[in-house]
Amino acid sequence: MLRLLYFLKVFSVITFSALIFQSCKEKESSNESDPPKSPLKKVEANFPQEEMFAELIKEIDSSKELTSGPTLHYLSNDESHTSALVFFDSEKSIKKVIVQDVRKDGSSELCSYYFRGGGLFYWVSEETKTNGDAFEFTITKSYLDSAEQVVYSCGKTHVEYDSLEFMPFSAIEKMTKDKSRVIQLVNQLGPFETLFRGFSDFNGIKFMVVGTDEFTSTLEIDENSKGDVSKLLKSPNAFMGKKLNVSFTNYTKEDNIEYQRLLKVTIRK
Structure with a gap:
């Protein structure tokens, strides 16, 4: 289960x-496959x-x-x-x-x-x-x-x-x-490190993108997102590639899609 x-x-x-x-x-599939x-x-x-x-x-x-x-x-x-x-x-x-x-x-x-x-x-x-x-x-x-x-x-x-x-x-x-x-x-290290990669918009929702050249992750931003969100939004290019500490929660909307919501982001010193 x-x-x-x-x-x-x-x-x-x-x-x-x-x-x-x-x-x-869409990948092509044959009718007869071994x-x-x-x-x-x-x-x-x-x-x-x-x-x-x-x-x-x-x-x-x-x-x-x-x-x-x-x-x-x-x-x-x-x-x-x-x-x-x-x-x-x-x-x-x-x-x-x-x-x-x-x-x-x-x-x-x-x-x-x-x-x-x-x-x-x-x-x-x-x-x-x-x-x-x-x-x-x-x-x-x-x-x-x-x-x-x-x-x-x-x-x-x-x-x-x-x-x-x-x-x-x-x-x-x-x-x-x-x-x-x-x-x-688990610890967001190596290829899974949370480096700032910019922002993305989808269906009127703004997302923060974090990750590396190998792996990225997107987190929804809302009015309750805390920390250095406003600083990143104001000058995204200035912080591109900077290491971030990220906390988040998962939730499901009416469309039955599970989202990652950003709770807090801190730019590492």
Whole structure:
């Protein structure tokens, strides 16, 4: 259920972002398409610690003490979309991050990362690949030791998503994920840094654009937006490329599109 609800929220933002920056070109699709070939290479392996990991994962998933919040929604220069939902405890320690990536061709990945003591110990990815009219759905999981080295990976793939539920996982070659990208996304660093990129107008609404050459994000400005908004509006060219601290909230309008509303922006010294 979480996967569906989160995807629907992200999809609404994706639709809006695409309207602001550029309309997506319709890609031609053939009537006869072969399903994508499975990238999973099965191996013989045994993983007796899986039950222990399952308890740690369940502890995080079932916790009522965690608080969640979204990252900014980013649009890349190749029209891919990236955003995340972050779960953290009372001490602001990250426990889980769900990252959604949607590419221009319609393929997507929803990957949940689990943390303990600041270290990544498990991730599970649900990936959808497209080839014309054909689809392939793949679920992969990797378990990591205290040094964040993968000790075991498993996966399964099928051309029908509903059929995955009834398929067993098979051991595969060890697979890794880029933890640094997740941390950068959560903390607005690296390619996800919030540099001032100017303003954009859409349907009579003014938006502030932040980001880098690789990823950008748009935030609606209204009379309640605080901080250095007026300063940026008055002299946008003077602050182009400057680092900003941004706080925001998500909300849905009557058009059922989810917007990012700017709460406060501060120009970093």
